[in-house]
Structures are given as structure tokens and as C-alpha cells.
Amino acid sequence: MKPGHILSNEPGFYKVDEYGIRHEDLVEIVAITKESDHPRAKNLVGDYDGRGVLGFSTLTMVPHQRECIDAAMLDDLELSYINNYHKRVLSTLGPKLKERGLVQDLEWLERECQPIVRG
Known part of the structure; x- marks a missing residue:
């Protein structure tokens, strides 16, 4: 995976033999550093020598x-x-x-x- 890739995020809850609920969103993979405008940016533990980490930006x-x-x-x-x-x-x-x-x-x-x- 790399920045710019698009994927589907599909968390769900399933009660065996009864029902299931899924919440689906399309997300873009984005690079996150401490300076990024991203909800998780300020909580980064480290910036990995300035490289940051990968995260998601919701497109839906x-x-x-x-x-x-x-x-x-x-x-x-x-x-x-x-x-x-x-x-x-x-x-x-x-x-x-x-x-x-x-x-x-x-x-x-x-x-x-x-x-x-x-x-």
C-alpha cells in the first residue's frame, strides 16, 4: 500500500445465526506526519525520521x-x-x-x- 491507493474500509458486527451489520467507506491511503492536517497527526508517537506513517482519509x-x-x-x-x-x-x-x-x-x-x- 502507498499514498494515493483507494480501498474499502468495512468494519462490521455479526451476531451468529441472527444478523450482521456492516459500515462501509472508501478511503484513500495518505502519508501522515506530525504537521499533517489529519485527526491522528498530533497523536503520533514518533515521525520515523521525518517519514511519518500511513493513514486513511475517508472519501465517502x-x-x-x-x-x-x-x-x-x-x-x-x-x-x-x-x-x-x-x-x-x-x-x-x-x-x-x-x-x-x-x-x-x-x-x-x-x-x-x-x-x-x-x-
């Missing part, structure tokens, strides 16, 4: 389904990741929906991309 621009998220089960990093992802989805797609006059779609996207809070 669809909000996570809020009804399926229990914020109480997320740690701070996970909650921050989802909220930052939703900001990115809204800032990427919102202007396109507005430009095309898709008011109802934009309103739905704005609702779905609101910050998730514990409480």
Missing part, C-alpha cells in the same frame, strides 16, 4: 446515521472524529446542494451533520 461523503450512534459509548477521539467528519461532509456537499437549489436535501444534510454530544 455521507453522514453517519445518528440514530445508530450511542455517544456515551464513544471516547473523546471517536466523538471528535465523527463530528469533524460531519463538518467535512457539510462543507463539501452543502454548497453544491445550495448551488443546485436542493433546499430540502440541504436541510436534511444540515440536520444530520449537527455535532453529536453526550448527554
Whole structure:
């Protein structure tokens, strides 16, 4: 694997003989250093002589389904990741929906991309 490669990230939960749930996203492999604009950049333990590490940047621009998220089960990093992802989805797609006059779609996207809070 190297930067620029695209793959599918497919975490899932399967209850034997009952059901399975998969959450799929397309991701791009990216190089990460401590100076990168990436959620994990500031948490790098080392930079491996300036080479950094490889990580993922999500390409799929669809909000996570809020009804399926229990914020109480997320740690701070996970909650921050989802909220930052939703900001990115809204800032990427919102202007396109507005430009095309898709008011109802934009309103739905704005609702779905609101910050998730514990409480």
C-alpha cells in the first residue's frame, strides 16, 4: 500500500445465526506526519525520521446515521472524529446542494451533520 491507493474500509458486527451489520467507506491511503492536517497527526508517537506513517482519509461523503450512534459509548477521539467528519461532509456537499437549489436535501444534510454530544 502507498499514498494515493483507494480501498474499502468495512468494519462490521455479526451476531451468529441472527444478523450482521456492516459500515462501509472508501478511503484513500495518505502519508501522515506530525504537521499533517489529519485527526491522528498530533497523536503520533514518533515521525520515523521525518517519514511519518500511513493513514486513511475517508472519501465517502455521507453522514453517519445518528440514530445508530450511542455517544456515551464513544471516547473523546471517536466523538471528535465523527463530528469533524460531519463538518467535512457539510462543507463539501452543502454548497453544491445550495448551488443546485436542493433546499430540502440541504436541510436534511444540515440536520444530520449537527455535532453529536453526550448527554
